[in-house]
Amino acid sequence: MAAEDVDEETKKKLADTNMENYGGKEHRDKQKAIADKQAEWFGAGEEVGIQVWRIEKFRVKHVAEEDYGSFYAGDSYIILHTYVEEGGEERLYNVHFWLGEHTTQDEAGSAAIKTVELDDKLGDLPVQYRQVQGHETKEFLSIFPNANILEGGVESGFNHVEPTEYEHRLIHVSGRSKKVKSHEIPLNVQNLNNNDCFLLDAGTVLYNFYPDGASVWEKRGCLEKQQKIEEKRSGKVTHKHIIQWNEGDPESPEAEAFWAHFGGKPEALPEKSEYQMKKAKEEAAFAEHVNKMLHITNEHGAVQTEEVCSGVLDKSILAKEDDDVLVIDVGRIIYVWIGTGANREEISMAMKNAQDFLTESGRPFHTPITRIFSGREPAAFWKCFNCEHVAKNICN
Numbered sequence: 001m002a003a004e005d006v007d008e009e010t011k012k013k014l015a016d017t018n019m020e021n022y023g024g025k026e027h028r029d030k031q032k033a034i035a036d037k038q039a040e041w042f043g044a045g046e047e048v049g050i051q052v053w054r055i056e057k058f059r060v061k062h063v064a065e066e067d068y069g070s071f072y073a074g075d076s077y078i079i080l081h082t083y084v085e086e087g088g089e090e091r092l093y094n095v096h097f098w099l100g101e102h103t104t105q106d107e108a109g110s111a112a113i114k115t116v117e118l119d120d121k122l123g124d125l126p127v128q129y130r131q132v133q134g135h136e137t138k139e140f141l142s143i144f145p146n147a148n149i150l151e152g153g154v155e156s157g158f159n160h161v162e163p164t165e166y167e168h169r170l171i172h173v174s175g176r177s178k179k180v181k182s183h184e185i186p187l188n189v190q191n192l193n194n195n196d197c198f199l200l201d202a203g204t205v206l207y208n209f210y211p212d213g214a215s216v217w218e219k220r221g222c223l224e225k226q227q228k229i230e231e232k233r234s235g236k237v238t239h240k241h242i243i244q245w246n247e248g249d250p251e252s253p254e255a256e257a258f259w260a261h262f263g264g265k266p267e268a269l270p271e272k273s274e275y276q277m278k279k280a281k282e283e284a285a286f287a288e289h290v291n292k293m294l295h296i297t298n299e300h301g302a303v304q305t306e307e308v309c310s311g312v313l314d315k316s317i318l319a320k321e322d323d324d325v326l327v328i329d330v331g332r333i334i335y336v337w338i339g340t341g342a343n344r345e346e347i348s349m350a351m352k353n354a355q356d357f358l359t360e361s362g363r364p365f366h367t368p369i370t371r372i373f374s375g376r377e378p379a380a381f382w383k384c385f386n387c388e389h390v391a392k393n394i395c396n
Contacts (some may be wrong), residue, residue: 010066032120041121045082055391058110069144073100074153076111093122096140098131112351128371134365141179149183171199173222182223189262194269197222205239207258212245289331296325296353315385325350336371
């Protein structure tokens with residue numbers, strides 16, 4: 001079947017419905033023309049690189065290039081990665097919509113739906129990734145290896161304030177090698193541990209805290225983060241201190257000032273954080289997960305979900321379902337698979353429907369969701385078949 005036309009069988013199915021023209025070249029061209037007129041998407045994908053937009057009151061707003069890599073925990077973002085493969089000439093695209101830990105369900109839904117406009121503009125070319133704060137996939141981390149996560153939303157930002165007005169904040173730096181990342185956490189002694197680095201931003205004074213178990217990569221990442229803050233404040237940072245964990249030893253004045261922000265120094269730091277213990281529970285749940293393949297369609301008007309198979313999945317089913325949208329749920333990741341004959345409404349609502357499915361299932365909100373097209377599946381997708389449980393590294 002040509003990429004620009006739906007097959008004859010699909011046309012027959014839609015002939016007596018209001019969906020007859022969905023998926024056809026005429027309809028796709030119409031949707032692209034509409035998307036091309038949206039001011040927020042002007043220039044999208046025209047050059048190799050990164051472009052970032054934020055959802056503000058359900059509208060798409062450009063993010064200034066100097067703020068790329070900084071994300072607010074209360075907001076949702078759309079990121080377009082335009083690239084050319086080595087030795088190739090054609091521009092290729094990946095689209096990520098990133099959801100902060102405290103973003104609302106309405107904003108998350110808006111990010112999924114607005115991404116469809118970008119998809120229309122680029123001709124159904126992007127692979128779409130749903131990213132959630134603290135659980136980003138390797139594809140996202142390769143773009144923003146040192147992502148900076150800030151508390152609050154865009155309206156509570158830290159831009160353009162005087163030094164005395166800087167709100168003190170704690171930044172958690174963790175990871176290994178090229179996967180070191182940082183994000184802001186509540187300034188509370190309970191959020192410290194003995195395995196990672198922390199940067200205490202006190203406005204004109206910056207403290208790098210290096211516990212005993214911190215790695216050389218985390219220390220380097222913490223220092224780089226400190227330098228970026230210092231550079232952004234143009235000489236307003238007057239003091240920088242490195243604080244070590246000195247159990248039982250007398251504290252320097254700088255260390256005493258550091259611990260004063262936490263109400264005093266604790267007797268000990270935990271080896272495992274609450275986050276690590278939560279991850280252990282998730283691993284136990286993955287071991288019990290039953291793989292499912294679900295059929296999502298609007299063939300009869302309303303969106304309907306029906307289980308196709310479960311347990312060890314058979315990839316031969318994909319050929320039979322090529323005129324629809326499938327959700328392949330293997331626990332660690334959910335794939336939204338778009339058949340070549342899927343109609344336009346099914347495609348446009350696929351990611352939102354998958355998000356709704358995830359919410360209704362009671363599964364962790366941060367479960368990755370990736371939308372792909374038939375014939376353009378990544379290698380990791382095929383690892384979902386002929387097995388009871390997928391490998392841990394399928395989405396990392």
